[in-house]
Amino acid sequence: MRPSVDDAPRRMLIPGVASIEPYKRALLQELSRETDFLSQVPDRTAMAWQLATLSRRVNIPTEVQRTVIDAILADVYDYSILTELKARPKVTTIWVAGDRWVEYREGGVIKRWHRRFENLEDVYRFIEHKLTGTPFRYARNVPEIDAILSDGSRFHVKQGPCGITVEAGEGRRVVQTLPLITIRQFVYPYPLRDLVRDPWLYKYLSLLPLLGESLLVTGAQESGKTTMLNALTAFLPPCRLIIIEEAPEMQPQHPDTIRLWSRGVVGTQGYVSMAQNLKASLRMTGDAMLVGEVRDPEVLWIFLEMANLGLIWVATTLHASSAEDALLRVRMLGISAPPRPAEDTVAYQLARGITHVIHLERSGEYRGVAEVREITGFENGRILSRPVFVRDPRTGDMIFHGVSERFKAKALAHGVSLEGLV
Numbered sequence: 316m317r318p319s320v321d322d323a324p325r326r327m328l329i330p331g332v333a334s335i336e337p338y339k340r341a342l343l344q345e346l347s348r349e350t351d352f353l354s355q356v357p358d359r360t361a362m363a364w365q366l367a368t369l370s371r372r373v374n375i376p377t378e379v380q381r382t383v384i385d386a387i388l389a390d391v392y393d394y395s396i397l398t399e400l401k402a403r404p405k406v407t408t409i410w411v412a413g414d415r416w417v418e419y420r421e422g423g424v425i426k427r428w429h430r431r432f433e434n435l436e437d438v439y440r441f442i443e444h445k446l447t448g449t450p451f452r453y454a455r456n457v458p459e460i461d462a463i464l465s466d467g468s469r470f471h472v473k474q475g476p477c478g479i480t481v482e483a484g485e486g487r488r489v490v491q492t493l494p495l496i497t498i499r500q501f502v503y504p505y506p507l508r509d510l511v512r513d514p515w516l517y518k519y520l521s522l523l524p525l526l527g528e529s530l531l532v533t534g535a536q537e538s539g540k541t542t543m544l545n546a547l548t549a550f551l552p553p554c555r556l557i558i559i560e561e562a563p564e565m566q567p568q569h570p571d572t573i574r575l576w577s578r579g580v581v582g583t584q585g586y587v588s589m590a591q592n593l594k595a596s597l598r599m600t601g602d603a604m605l606v607g608e609v610r611d612p613e614v615l616w617i618f619l620e621m622a623n624l625g626l627i628w629v630a631t632t633l634h635a636s637s638a639e640d641a642l643l644r645v646r647m648l649g650i651s652a653p654p655r656p657a658e659d660t661v662a663y664q665l666a667r668g669i670t671h672v673i674h675l676e677r678s679g680e681y682r683g684v685a686e687v688r689e690i691t692g693f694e695n696g697r698i699l700s701r702p703v704f705v706r707d708p709r710t711g712d713m714i715f716h717g718v719s720e721r722f723k724a725k726a727l728a729h730g731v732s733l734e735g736l737v
Contacts, residue, residue, distance in 0.1 A: 622668025
């Protein structure tokens with residue numbers, strides 16, 4: 316049972332005495348479940364009414380309801396000319412090239428926004444405003460800033476040397492120096508049914524968390540890796556799920572979730588890394604663990620060690636161009652980790668701790684599963700695997716290679732039917 320906000324210490328009820336962040340997080344999590352309401356772009360008044368209704372549902376104390384709601388409204392709507400874009404639930408990324416243009420990705424498609432900043436001074440003021448409340452302070456001579464905003468969005472600013480190519484007349488193109496802003500938003504919580512049309516593939520994927528089949532979700536940027544992990548959490552059995560991520564962007568569809576994310580500026584005393592949070596999670600006695608993304612060798616090695624601790628389920632995402640390339644990249648990252656393990660040791664840890672690789676691709680208008688591979692063992696330094704599903708690029712159909720004997724035995728032991736697959 317998910318604990319209510321009312322379980323928080325009573326000293327947190329008085330605004331100004333302690334942070335309202337726990338209440339904001341609880342209310343935002345409840346809001347993310349309202350997919351029908353978020354399917355349109357609500358105006359500020361409608362959002363205020365919805366938040367007031369939800370605040371009673373999650374037991375936000377009446378003494379702080381107004382403060383919490385106003386704080387969320389400011390986070391969501393105070394985005395200058397980007398406010399409407401920021402409110403669209405299926406916009407995942409916004410790019411700002413100074414005062415020249417604004418582009419965004421919505422539903423996997425990149426589009427040009429009809430508005431832009433009037434001048435560079437407006438851009439600088441916007442950056443300064445959005446960094447308020449973060450550990451960063453804006454200065455025009457700082458070449459790069461990578462911050463997490465109070466609403467959970469990732470806010471990246473690149474100021475130099477950088478710019479865009481523009482037309483200069485007579486067929487010439489020149490480089491114009493401009494500040495570049497990238498805003499990564501919350502991932503829209505699509506259910507698995509919206510992501511997978513093939514009935515056999517849907518059935519198979521839905522069984523992976525239920526049976527404790529730990530996995531890697533791989534693919535290129537914007538291929539839907541985090542979206543897929545979000546959807547799969549809905550099929551976990553009752554358990555305590557711990558999520559470790561760089562920024563709080565995941566929208567898990569599992570009610571009993573603890574979240575840990577990185578904090579502070581790298582190199583400063585208050586900085587908390589993903590590797591530190593992974594180690595801390597061991598003391599929290601979780602049943603399942605999800606790592607938002609493996610980016611560096613240390614995080615990968617700790618993840619592989621934890622994948623062999625007997626948890627109900629472990630999963631993570633990884634950038635790779637294919638399922639086979641993902642296995643190779645894990646080995647290369649693993650041998651670079653601080654313990655400097657042998658390559659065979661990394662491969663053995665992977666083969667023992669992970670059972671499946673789900674590879675996603677973004678090709679033309681298609682965005683979804685390209686391949687599912689089952690890891691079958693380790694032999695003579697090699698990770699053994701077999702294809703379960705492979706997408707035919709000519710027809711778009713999923714080719715099913717059948718269920719392994721190991722998978723059948725595990726389903727039988729859990730009393731789970733494989734009807735439709737066998």
